[in-house]
Amino acid sequence: MSQLPTLYGLVATTHFLLPKLPCVMSPYIALMLWELVLVSSFVWPDHLEVICTAARYDVTVWNRSTSKCDPLISEGAKRGESPEQTAAACDVTFAMLADPAGAMEVACGPQGAVKGLSAGKGYVDVSTVDDETSKAIAEAVRKTGAEFLEAPVSGSKKPAVDGTLIFLTAGDKPLFERASPMLDVMGKSKFYLGEVGNGAAMKLVVNMVMGSMMASFSEGLLLGAKTGLDPKTIIEVIGQGAISAPMFAMKGPSMVEGQYPTAFPLKHQQKDLRLAVELADKVGQPTPIAAAVNDLYAQAKSNGLGDEDFSAIIEALKVNVNA
Ligand SMILES: NC(=O)C1=CN([C@@H]2O[C@H](COP(=O)(O)OP(=O)(O)OC[C@H]3O[C@@H](n4cnc5c(N)ncnc54)[C@H](OP(=O)(O)O)[C@@H]3O)[C@@H](O)[C@H]2O)C=CC1
Ligand SMILES: O=CCCC(=O)O
Numbered sequence: 001m002s003q004l005p006t007l008y009g010l011v012a013t014t015h016f017l018l019p020k021l022p023c024v025m026s027p028y029i030a031l032m033l034w035e036l037v038l039v040s041s042f043v044w045p046d047h048l049e050v051i052c053t054a055a056r057y058d059v060t061v062w063n064r065s066t067s068k069c070d071p072l073i074s075e076g077a078k079r080g081e082s083p084e085q086t087a088a089a090c091d092v093t094f095a096m097l098a099d100p101a102g103a104m105e106v107a108c109g110p111q112g113a114v115k116g117l118s119a120g121k122g123y124v125d126v127s128t129v130d131d132e133t134s135k136a137i138a139e140a141v142r143k144t145g146a147e148f149l150e151a152p153v154s155g156s157k158k159p160a161v162d163g164t165l166i167f168l169t170a171g172d173k174p175l176f177e178r179a180s181p182m183l184d185v186m187g188k189s190k191f192y193l194g195e196v197g198n199g200a201a202m203k204l205v206v207n208m209v210m211g212s213m214m215a216s217f218s219e220g221l222l223l224g225a226k227t228g229l230d231p232k233t234i235i236e237v238i239g240q241g242a243i244s245a246p247m248f249a250m251k252g253p254s255m256v257e258g259q260y261p262t263a264f265p266l267k268h269q270q271k272d273l274r275l276a277v278e279l280a281d282k283v284g285q286p287t288p289i290a291a292a293v294n295d296l297y298a299q300a301k302s303n304g305l306g307d308e309d310f311s312a313i314i315e316a317l318k319v320n321v322n323a
Helices: 027-031 045-053 066-074 083-089 100-108 131-143 157-162 173-186 198-226 231-240 246-256 266-283 288-305 310-316
Strands: 006-009 058-061 092-095 122-125 147-150 165-171 187-192
Touching (some): 058 066, 092 100, 092 173, 147 173, 165 198, 173 187, 198 246, 198 288, 198 310
Antiparallel strands (some): 147 165
C-alpha cells in the first residue's frame, strides 16, 4: 500500500468541494477512502463501485479557514498544517482556489506549496484562473523539479458530487498520465490540451458562453412574464427546441421561484467573464456581448448578489424601466 500515490485536496470549499454528508458521497470524500471500509448506507451504488475500484488514496487536506476541513478529517483525511507542509507530505497536490490571487498565494506565498515541492512530485491546479497566473505558477513549480498540470473543471456542485466533472488539462504530460486515475474518480472526462494556458483559455471560453446564456435566458423569462406568458411554459418551450440546455432545465424552475441555491457563486461567474474579456482583449478578439454581460454581473455583485448562485443574475434585471 505504500506504493499508492497520496493525494492532497489543497482547498476544500463549502460550495464546491464539501457537499453535505451523509446524503451524498462526494468524489473528494471517495478519494480519501484508502483502505477504509464504507459504512454509510446512504452511498449510492455507483459511488460504491467507483470507490471500491478507483478511490484508494491517502488524503491530506488544508484550507485557509481550517474548520472547513473538519468533515473530511472526520472521514479519515489527515490535516495539513500549511500548503508547504501538505505538498511536502504528498506525491500529488491538487489546488482549488477562488481566483488568481488566491491561487498565487497558496502556490507561491510565504508558506506556499512550491516550498514543499521537489523532483518526483506533481502540482495540479484546478482553480479557474487566467493563463498568465497559470503560467507563473507552472514556472515556480517546475523550478523545484516538480511537474505542473492546470486542470480547471467544467461542471458544478452536482457533477462534483457525482464524479462527473470535465477536466480541461494542460501542462506536463507525464503528470497528466500519473494523475489520470485520480481525475477519473472525480470526473467523467478529461481533455489534454497541450501547453499551459490552453486549459485556462478553454475554461474561460466555456464560462464566457455560460454567463451570457444565463443572462439571455433571464431576459427571456422576464420579458415573457411582462407580456403575460407563464415562465414555466417558456422553460418548457425552450426545453423542446434547438436552444434547449441542461442549465436552463436545471436552474429555470428555481429562478421562477426567486430561489438561487448556490452551486456556482455569481462572484466567480463575474470573475470568469472579466478574465475572458481580458483574454479577448489580449488576443484582439471582439467580445462585445461578453463585455456587456460582465458589466451586468459586476453590477449584480456590487448589489450584494455575489454569494448567490449565478442564476441570481435575473434579479439584476428585475427593474421597471417605464416606472
Ligand atoms: N462552484 C462551482 O460550481 C465551480 C467553481 N469553479 C472554480 O473553482 C474555484 C473554487 O470555487 P468555489 O469552491 O465555488 O469557491 P469558494 O469561494 O466557495 O471557495 C474559494 C476557496 O478559495 C480559498 N481562498 C481564497 N483566497 C485565498 C487565499 N488568498 N489564500 C488561501 N485560500 C484562499 C477560500 O478559503 P476560505 O475557505 O478560507 O475562504 C476557499 O477555500 C474557483 O476558481 C471557481 O471559479 C469551477 C467550476 C465550478
Ligand atoms: O465554473 C463553473 C462551471 C459551472 C458549470 O459548469 O456548471
